[in-house]
Amino acid sequence: MYKRGLVFFTIFSLLLTAACSSQEQAQPAEVKRVSVETVKQEQVSQMSELSAVLQPWEEAVISFEVGGRIVEMKHEEGDSVRAGDVLARVEDQDYELQVAASNAAVQQSAASLSKVQNGAREQEIAQAKLQVDKAQIAYQNAEDNFRRVEKLYQENAVSQSDFEQAQNGLNLARKDLENAEQAYSLVVQGARAEDQALTQAAYQQAVISRDAAATTLGKTQLRAPISGTILGKLSSSGNLVAAGTPVYRVGNIDLLKVILPVPDRQIADWQVGETIAFDLYGQTRNGQVVKIHPMTNASTGTIGVEVQIPNPQRDWFAGQVVKATKELDGKSGIFVPVEAVLSRGQGEPHVFLYMDGKAVKTSVQIGQIADNKLEIVNGLQVGDQVIVKGAERLFDGDTVEVTGGTTS
Numbered sequence: 001m002y003k004r005g006l007v008f009f010t011i012f013s014l015l016l017t018a019a020c021s022s023q024e025q026a027q028p029a030e031v032k033r034v035s036v037e038t039v040k041q042e043q044v045s046q047m048s049e050l051s052a053v054l055q056p057w058e059e060a061v062i063s064f065e066v067g068g069r070i071v072e073m074k075h076e077e078g079d080s081v082r083a084g085d086v087l088a089r090v091e092d093q094d095y096e097l098q099v100a101a102s103n104a105a106v107q108q109s110a111a112s113l114s115k116v117q118n119g120a121r122e123q124e125i126a127q128a129k130l131q132v133d134k135a136q137i138a139y140q141n142a143e144d145n146f147r148r149v150e151k152l153y154q155e156n157a158v159s160q161s162d163f164e165q166a167q168n169g170l171n172l173a174r175k176d177l178e179n180a181e182q183a184y185s186l187v188v189q190g191a192r193a194e195d196q197a198l199t200q201a202a203y204q205q206a207v208i209s210r211d212a213a214a215t216t217l218g219k220t221q222l223r224a225p226i227s228g229t230i231l232g233k234l235s236s237s238g239n240l241v242a243a244g245t246p247v248y249r250v251g252n253i254d255l256l257k258v259i260l261p262v263p264d265r266q267i268a269d270w271q272v273g274e275t276i277a278f279d280l281y282g283q284t285r286n287g288q289v290v291k292i293h294p295m296t297n298a299s300t301g302t303i304g305v306e307v308q309i310p311n312p313q314r315d316w317f318a319g320q321v322v323k324a325t326k327e328l329d330g331k332s333g334i335f336v337p338v339e340a341v342l343s344r345g346q347g348e349p350h351v352f353l354y355m356d357g358k359a360v361k362t363s364v365q366i367g368q369i370a371d372n373k374l375e376i377v378n379g380l381q382v383g384d385q386v387i388v389k390g391a392e393r394l395f396d397g398d399t400v401e402v403t404g405g406t407t408s
Helices: 002-026 093-118 122-154 160-189 193-218 264-269
Strands: 032-038 041-053 055-063 068-073 086-090 221-223 228-233 246-263 275-280 283-296 302-310 321-337 350-355 358-363 365-370 373-378 385-389 400-405
Touching: 032 350, 041 246, 041 365, 055 228, 086 246, 093 193, 122 160, 246 264, 246 283, 246 321, 264 302, 264 321, 275 302, 321 385
Parallel strands: 032 400
Antiparallel strands: 032 385, 041 321, 055 246, 068 086, 086 221, 228 246, 246 302, 275 283, 275 321, 283 302, 321 373, 350 358, 350 385, 365 373
C-alpha cells in the first residue's frame, strides 16, 4: 500500500513539473510600452539667467580737502541733496587769518609796484635838480680857486701844500657834481627795467598767495558733488578729521545699475541699447544695456555688462540681488529631450532608437543644453525614431510598443 502511494506521488510530481515547464516555454517575451519622437533639424532658444547686485547709478564718498574740527553736519541718511549744497563745515578761524595776511601782502606789493611804475613826484625831481645846481656852483668855485692857487704856485707865492689842498678840493667838488647828476638822472628816468620786473613778480606772487588762501578757506565747507540721497553719514560734529577722511556717502538711486557677469562665449548676443528683464522677489522691471566692458575677468571668464534700471519710486534698494533673464539667439541642430539621453555609470551617453519593434542602443555625442533639450553632435540622423518616455527601463534589443509621440 505504501509503495503504491509513493509511485502515484512520483508520477503526479513529474506530470506537474512537465506542465509548468510547458507553460513557461509558451509564455511570450515582455513588450515594453514607450513613446518616441522623430529626429529633425530644429532651432531652440536658450535662456540666460544671471544674478547681480543693485548699485546706485552714481555714487561719491565725500571728504574734506583740509583738516580741522567739524563744527556742523547738516544732513542725515535718507536726505535728498543737490549738487553744490553745503553738507558740513570745519572750523575756519585759522584759514580766515591766512586770507587776511595775504590781503595785506597784496596791498603792500601793489604800493611798491605803483611807486616803480609811476616814478618820482615833481617835488622829488625839483629837489634832485637843486642838488645838481648846488654841486655845479661848488665845483665852479673849487675850479676857480684851483686856477688861482696854481698860478701862485708857479710863481712860488704859495707852498706845495696849499697847491695840493686846492687840487683835492677840486677833485671832491667834481665827484659831488657827478653824484648829484646821477641821482637826478635816476629820479627823472625812474627805476630800471629789471627792478620794475622784480617788483611786478612780487606783486603777482602776493596775488596768487591771496587766491590760494581764499580757495583753502572755501574748502572748509563740504559741498555735494552730485545730486542724490545721503546713503551714509560717516562722521559727527566735534570730530577732528584729516584731509581725505570720508564724511558722507551720496548716491543717485532714482536710477540703479547692475553689472551682469556674462560668460564670454555669450557676449556676442548682448548689444548696447537692448532691453533686459529683471526680477526682484516677484516684481519685474526692465533695464537698458548702457555699456559692455572691454575686458574679460581673468578669474571668472566673464565680461561685465552694465545695465541701467529706472527706480523712480525708490522701492528697489542698492545692495539687493536681482535676477536678469535674456533669451539668446537659437542654435540650429539636432536636439532631443533630456530624458531621452542615458548614461549609466561611467558609460558613454546613449539613446534607444525604435527600429522594427525593437529598442536599439545607440551611442551619441552631446553638446550644449538648451530649453530642456540636449544637442546631439554625433550619433543621430534626421528621421531617426528616438525613444523618449520609457527609455530608462530598456535594454538593447528589448521588444517595445509605441504608445505615444510621433513616428512619422
